[in-house]
Amino acid sequence: MxxxxxxxxxxxxxxxxxxxxxxxxxxxxxxxxxxxxxxxxxxxxxxxxxxxxxxxxxxxxxxxIASGIKSATNPPAPSNPPVATSPAPETTVLTPNPLDNATPGQKNALRKAESYIEFQAFSRQGLVEQLEFNKFSPEDATWAVDHLTVDWRDQATRKAQSYLENQAFSRQGLIDQLVFNKFPAEDATWAVDHVTVDWNEQAAKKGKSYLENQAFSREGLIDQLVFNGFTRQQAEYAVTQAGL
Missing domain, CATH: 1.10.287 (Helix Hairpins)
Known part of the structure; x- marks a missing residue:
C-alpha cells in the first residue's frame, strides 16, 4: 500500500x-x-x-522541476546586436610641390624652358644646352628641364616635321639629323617612322635641288642621292622625275 x-x-x-x-x-x-x-x-x-x-x-x-526553476531565474544573456561600423575615412596624401623648395635660379630656368618648348621642338639635352647658352648654370638648367611636363618623342616628331617642311631628307638622313640635335637614336627613329612622308617625293625634291646648283649625269645623281641615305629605288625614281 x-x-x-x-x-x-x-x-x-x-x-x-x-x-x-x-x-x-x-x-x-x-x-x-x-x-x-x-x-x-x-x-x-x-x-x-x-x-x-x-x-x-x-x-x-x-x-x-529544478532545471526549469534554474532556467527561469537565470535567463540567457541577450545577444548583443552587431554594431554597425562606419568605413574608415579616406586619407588624402598631399604630394609636395617641387617648386616650393626651388631656388630663384631654378624657377627662372623653368620659366625660360617653358617659353622655348612652347614655340619650337627640343630634345632634352638640346634644351639643357640652350639654357646654359642663356647663362643658366648646368644644375639649374638640368633641374628646369627635368621638371617640365613634356613628351620627348612628341618633341622629336615635331622637330622631324619642321625639317621636312623646309628641305628634303631621306629616312636615314632625317634620323641622323635628329640625333645631331641631341635626340636619342630610339626617339629619333620612332619620330621619323611616325611622320607622314613620301620618301620617293623627298628623293625627287633633293635631286631637283642638286640640279639647280650643278650638273649631274643620271648615274652621278643616283650615287649622290644614295650617299644622302636614299635607297637605290628612291634615287632612280628621283632622277627619272628630273628627266635624266
Missing amino acids: IGIVAAVLAIIPFLGVVAFLLGPVAVILGIIGLRLKFRKRGTALAGLVLGVLALIIASIVITS
Whole structure:
C-alpha cells in the first residue's frame, strides 16, 4: 500500500519529496515481507518494486522541476546586436610641390624652358644646352628641364616635321639629323617612322635641288642621292622625275 502511494505522489510535481520519504519505507517493508515466511510474497514484491519505481520517478520529476526553476531565474544573456561600423575615412596624401623648395635660379630656368618648348621642338639635352647658352648654370638648367611636363618623342616628331617642311631628307638622313640635335637614336627613329612622308617625293625634291646648283649625269645623281641615305629605288625614281 505504501509503495502505491509513493508511486502516485512521485508523479505529482512538488509532492515528489513525500515520495522520497515513502519510497524507502516501501522498499524496506517489501524486503521484510519477502523474508517473512507467513506473508504473501506477491504483495511484498509489489511493494518493493513500487517503492523503487517511486524513487526513480520522483528523482526524474524533481530534477526536471529544478532545471526549469534554474532556467527561469537565470535567463540567457541577450545577444548583443552587431554594431554597425562606419568605413574608415579616406586619407588624402598631399604630394609636395617641387617648386616650393626651388631656388630663384631654378624657377627662372623653368620659366625660360617653358617659353622655348612652347614655340619650337627640343630634345632634352638640346634644351639643357640652350639654357646654359642663356647663362643658366648646368644644375639649374638640368633641374628646369627635368621638371617640365613634356613628351620627348612628341618633341622629336615635331622637330622631324619642321625639317621636312623646309628641305628634303631621306629616312636615314632625317634620323641622323635628329640625333645631331641631341635626340636619342630610339626617339629619333620612332619620330621619323611616325611622320607622314613620301620618301620617293623627298628623293625627287633633293635631286631637283642638286640640279639647280650643278650638273649631274643620271648615274652621278643616283650615287649622290644614295650617299644622302636614299635607297637605290628612291634615287632612280628621283632622277627619272628630273628627266635624266
